[in-house]
Amino acid sequence: MTGWIAIAGLGPGREDLVTPEVNAALAQATDVIGYIPYVARVAPRAGLNLHPTDNRVEIDRALHALQLAASGARVVVVSSGDPGVFAMASAVFEAVENNPEYIQTDIRVLPGITAMLAAAAAAGAPLGHDFCAINLSDNLKPWAIVERRLRLAAQADFAMAFYNPRSKSRPHQFTECLNILREECGSDRLITFARAVSTPEQAINTVTLGDATPEMADMRTVVLVGNSATKYVGRYVYTPRSAL
């Protein structure tokens, strides 16, 4: 019996945003591994072992998946959104690198609808021109890198998407982020706070940088900042395809 790992993206929350490819992998799985709320989205069935784990144990979780696959299990590692965007795919490859006995493991990455694109769709098309995605968490990088990247991204006139904008342990950093953006982009720039996209709690709030406050973001929010041309048309926010 040959085991495998599929690192699967469950999308932002609603079931009709899960791809058939991901559902097919889940139907074949013997084991599902992931952060508690994501594993809770997988329907239990006979013969399927669910392994929910706490946050911030990504490498332990990845190693567990490799061990199970080596023993013949068909393992789906679930992430929300897309597994390759600030999620479990890189963690699994890091675990392989640190445990080369697993280098032959059959690993597939199954893409999903990532939060920024679901948020952009809900708001209109704010990422309709060149854009960047930045993880504002500094668990895995120094804040100085985030600051420098924010300034360069603003100078490049990228639209921007921020994941993990605000943590309980570091509430001041998102304040600093907004200050940097106001300095670089001016106070009229549009910013969209998209909370719990595609779920019943979805809330989309677009304001100017001048009116933005840190409290508009929480752990379930993805933040989108327009480029210099982003504007409203009716109730939609969009970024034109062209740049001057």
Next chain:
Amino acid sequence: MTGWIAIAGLGPGREDLVTPEVNAALAQATDVIGYIPYVARVAPRAGLNLHPTDNRVEIDRALHALQLAASGARVVVVSSGDPGVFAMASAVFEAVENNPEYIQTDIRVLPGITAMLAAAAAAGAPLGHDFCAINLSDNLKPWAIVERRLRLAAQADFAMAFYNPRSKSRPHQFTECLNILREECGSDRLITFARAVSTPEQAINTVTLGDATPEMADMRTVVLVGNSATKYVGRYVYTPRSAL
């Protein structure tokens, strides 16, 4: 009868990467509008009018969708990938802005799996840290903006995804792009050419910038450039979650 527009992403090509949300919209549609090869992916049925159009007529296509919806049609505007990423969503909002009589149109954007994320999944996890997406076509922006954005993105140490890397009419520009990247990132940086991702013709080719040639990209290729930490593990290319 109340018409509407759904701007839908068909994903990179394979049917099991189309979301159920998009298929539900197509099942309700009276009209499907889009570029010829994308409309060709929609199964014909009685009562469904297919309107395939040529490339580079996005605004005409968008206006046609608005006119049909105003007359009560249920219109799906199809894009490949995600409609908000270098695709039809911004074109529809531009058409609304230029034709304010359509401002009350019921417009929804239905996200899809965009090419860069399908390509990243096929290669491993090269976009596993902060990254940017740049449309290399200069149809809609001066090449000087592309050059400046490339340099700033490299200085920010973003991983990068390039859409429309190479056109027949401007083959020299992707050569210039590779030259800029070699200057800014060095010749050892990994670059992945992902062609026709998720289709039977899929080809994933990772080389160093030093070995990259413009001919490795064509109109069906999305190009991914790693950041300074991107590396191989086994046959996979990935970018670690952390930065120093």
